Amino acid sequence: MQLGTIDRTSDRPPSKQIADDLRGLIQSSRLVAGEQLPSEAKLMDHYGVARMTARQALQELKSEGLVVSEHGRGVFVRRTVPVRRLASDRFARRYRDQGKAAFLAEAEKSGATPSVDSIQVTEDYPDVEVQQRLRVPEDEIVIVRSRRYLSDGIPVETAVSYIPGDIGKGTKIAEMDTGPGGIYARIEDAGHTLEHFTEEVTARMPTERERDQLQLGTSVPIMRVVRTAYDFQGRAVEVCDTIKAAPAFVLEYDFPAR
Amino acid sequence: MQLGTIDRTSDRPPSKQIADDLRGLIQSSRLVAGEQLPSEAKLMDHYGVARMTARQALQELKSEGLVVSEHGRGVFVRRTVPVRRLASDRFARRYRDQGKAAFLAEAEKSGATPSVDSIQVTEDYPDVEVQQRLRVPEDEIVIVRSRRYLSDGIPVETAVSYIPGDIGKGTKIAEMDTGPGGIYARIEDAGHTLEHFTEEVTARMPTERERDQLQLGTSVPIMRVVRTAYDFQGRAVEVCDTIKAAPAFVLEYDFPAR
Numbered sequence: 001m002q003l004g005t006i007d008r009t010s011d012r013p014p015s016k017q018i019a020d021d022l023r024g025l026i027q028s029s030r031l032v033a034g035e036q037l038p039s040e041a042k043l044m045d046h047y048g049v050a051r052m053t054a055r056q057a058l059q060e061l062k063s064e065g066l067v068v069s070e071h072g073r074g075v076f077v078r079r080t081v082p083v084r085r086l087a088s089d090r091f092a093r094r095y096r097d098q099g100k101a102a103f104l105a106e107a108e109k110s111g112a113t114p115s116v117d118s119i120q121v122t123e124d125y126p127d128v129e130v131q132q133r134l135r136v137p138e139d140e141i142v143i144v145r146s147r148r149y150l151s152d153g154i155p156v157e158t159a160v161s162y163i164p165g166d167i168g169k170g171t172k173i174a175e176m177d178t179g180p181g182g183i184y185a186r187i188e189d190a191g192h193t194l195e196h197f198t199e200e201v202t203a204r205m206p207t208e209r210e211r212d213q214l215q216l217g218t219s220v221p222i223m224r225v226v227r228t229a230y231d232f233q234g235r236a237v238e239v240c241d242t243i244k245a246a247p248a249f250v251l252e253y254d255f256p257a258r
Numbered sequence: 259m260q261l262g263t264i265d266r267t268s269d270r271p272p273s274k275q276i277a278d279d280l281r282g283l284i285q286s287s288r289l290v291a292g293e294q295l296p297s298e299a300k301l302m303d304h305y306g307v308a309r310m311t312a313r314q315a316l317q318e319l320k321s322e323g324l325v326v327s328e329h330g331r332g333v334f335v336r337r338t339v340p341v342r343r344l345a346s347d348r349f350a351r352r353y354r355d356q357g358k359a360a361f362l363a364e365a366e367k368s369g370a371t372p373s374v375d376s377i378q379v380t381e382d383y384p385d386v387e388v389q390q391r392l393r394v395p396e397d398e399i400v401i402v403r404s405r406r407y408l409s410d411g412i413p414v415e416t417a418v419s420y421i422p423g424d425i426g427k428g429t430k431i432a433e434m435d436t437g438p439g440g441i442y443a444r445i446e447d448a449g450h451t452l453e454h455f456t457e458e459v460t461a462r463m464p465t466e467r468e469r470d471q472l473q474l475g476t477s478v479p480i481m482r483v484v485r486t487a488y489d490f491q492g493r494a495v496e497v498c499d500t501i502k503a504a505p506a507f508v509l510e511y512d513f514p515a516r
Contacts, residue, residue, distance in 0.1 A: 088513040184515075194515035201509040203461035203481045221479035221504070223461045229515070246479070251459040253511045255346040257442075257452035257487070 001031055003038065003046050014049050018057035026066055026077055034152050037067060037075040065220035065247050068154050076154070078247065083110050083151060086252040091184070091197055091229075103149050103157070112151040118158075119147045121176055123165065130162045133228055133239045141165035143174050145183065148213060155214045156248040161240045167192060184229065187238060192231035199227045201251060206243070214245045221246045259289055261296065261304050272307050276315035284324055284335055292410045295325060295333040321475035323505050326412050328473075334412065336505065341368050341409060344510040349442070349455055349487075361407050361415070370409040376416075377405045379434055381423065388420045391486055391497045399423035401432050403441065406471060413472045414506040419498045425450060442487065445496060450489035457485045459509060464501070472503045479504045 004024075006017040025031040038046065043054035058075050061067045069075045083106050090102035107114030126134065126142045136142065142162045149157040161183060163173050172178045173186045184194060206214065206222045214222070222243050229238040262282075264275040283289040296304065301312035316333050319325045327333045341364050348360035365372030384392065384400045394400065400420045407415040419441060421431050430436045431444045442452060464472065464480045472480070480501050487496040 087511060091513075091515060093516065196512055196514045198510065198512045201459055201481070201511070202507070203479050203504040205477055205479065219463055219477075221461050221463060223459070223481075246461040249460070252456065253345060253459070253513070254454055254456045255349075255511070255513070256454045257349060258351060 001025060001038075006047050006049075014047065015053045015056035015060065018043060018047055018049070018054065019060040022057065022061060023064075023066060026061075031077050033077050035077050036073075037061075037077065039074060061217075063217040063219050065217045065245075068215050070153060070215075078154065083107050083112070083156065083248060084250045084252055086254070087197070087199055088254055091194075093194075107149075107151050110151075113153075115150045115153070116147050117150065119145075119176060121145050121174060123169070123174065126162060130239055133226070134162060134164055134236045136164050141169070143168035145173075151248060154248075155245070157242055157244045158210070158213050159240055159242040161238055163187070163238050167237055183238065187229070187231075192233075192235065192237045194237070195230050195232045195234075197227055197229050199225055199253075201225050203246060210243050214243070216245055223249060223251070225251065259283060259296075264305050264307075272305065273311045273314035273318065276301060276305055276307070276312065277318040280315065280319060281322075281324065284319075289335050291335050293335050294331075295319075295335065297332060319475075321477055323475045323478040323503075326473050328411060331411075336412060341365050341370070341414065341506060342508045342510055344512070345455070345457060346512055349452075351452075365407075365409050368409075371411075373408045373411070374405050375408065377403075377434060379403050379432060381427070381432065384420060388497055391484070392420060392422055392494045394422050399427070401426035403431075409506060412506075413503070415500055415502045416468070416471050417498055417500040419496055421445070421496050425495055441496065445487070445489075450491075450493065450495045452495070453488050453490045453492075455485055455487050457483055457511075459483050461504060468501050472501070474503055481507060481509070483509065 004021040006014050010017065022037060031037065037058065040051055040054040043049065043057065044051055058067065062069065066078055067075050068078050085106055090106060104114045122144045123141050124144050125138060126136060130142065131138055134142065142165055144160060144162055146160040148155055149159065163183065167187060167190050168174050171186055171190060173183050178186055188194060201223060203221050203223045206216055210222055223246050225242045225244065227240045228236050231237050262279040264272050268275065280295060289295065295316065298309055298312040301307065301315065302309055316325065320327065324336060325333050326336050343364055348364060362372045380402045381399050382402050383396060384394060388400065389396055392400065400423055402418060402420055404418040406413055407417065421441065425445060425448050426432050429444055429448060431441050436444055446452060459481060461479050461481045464474055468480055481504050483500045483502065485498045486494050489495050
């Protein structure tokens, strides 16, 4: 990677010029997705600037969503190839039967190495929105499963699933390891054969907490996808509330022209 | 509507205090969606501030996406009830047969008065993305139909449709008024019975041009939905590229758990 120089006679602040230089390397693919950027020390040395200037340059690129910092490891070019996610395919029974989680299959297809962290399983009373979506009373316990998905080590999505207690309690749905096929297979084992899903997609700026969890720059929006799974009796058997880093996803849907 | 007062001894700038006051009226529904805010002159008079202060207060609410200004008419509370858009339903043949445009039907359902402006119909060579999506060569003319959708007079979406010239040229598809059922009915009249649609959803911050067209605040993201219509031969017969003000839409999809 060939860093350029800064023009000390220019009106443009050195930090912006360094950001311009690094941005150019990314946009021309001389610095590619997943690749590490020069450290602050390297930038200070190369451009002859103070640490604060080097830091501001990196901060600028972070706020644009071009790079992400990984704690203790450095700053990396954000994956520019988003995960393509075809809804009608990703929850197909054949994938569940293979026991392959949808996100992992998709991320692999896009050439990334997927991972999951921050898995938590708890039981709780549902908030008003979950009550309405699951159509359960406020005093009915629900199983709450939350996790974070990463692509090449970069957080791209958080997800929280809610399953009515009468379906999930005392089963693997309430355990960390849900076994082959995941919670959808276990919900079907419990006699609730899945019939269809609905998804609601919205987009907005992240909350502070979401920004932290997904390590987003200050001007990177999120997409929220709330999926509800229904069984053949028309009962809502799971709600999954996901927050996705917008640059990391293309959501694909297909539907008949009936 | 009862405006409050500002505290001149506070550290908080008067423009922020006025924005807080107006925001409170909106959040407590004392100022409701579609309702007009006090003019700059009214704010100056009521709070005893300069025009610039009043303007900054309104600008603050605009940047949050809570209000929109309509040129020459004033500043209005943005519709907080988004248009719900169920993809598999909105392009159903029964709606086309009634000759009802999907956006108009949905907006009516959400209680808003829909309208369309800036309609343009031209013929042009396709850019690379349209070539790939329609699978047409670069020297094949396409019909380009663009328009803007408004909900209660507030712009919420721009849309550009591309139809291959061999399907659209010399038909109503290339005219301003496409007749009952719109372009999908005309594409079917031309022998291309529609079989299915795909949609790709992404979200990002708007370009300057998109921000202008949709009158967005500086921190309001857009959703881009690119739909492709396929006929029974598997041919792509239309691509529709839409940019939506994110706060104005909930995109709904349903799909079987097959």
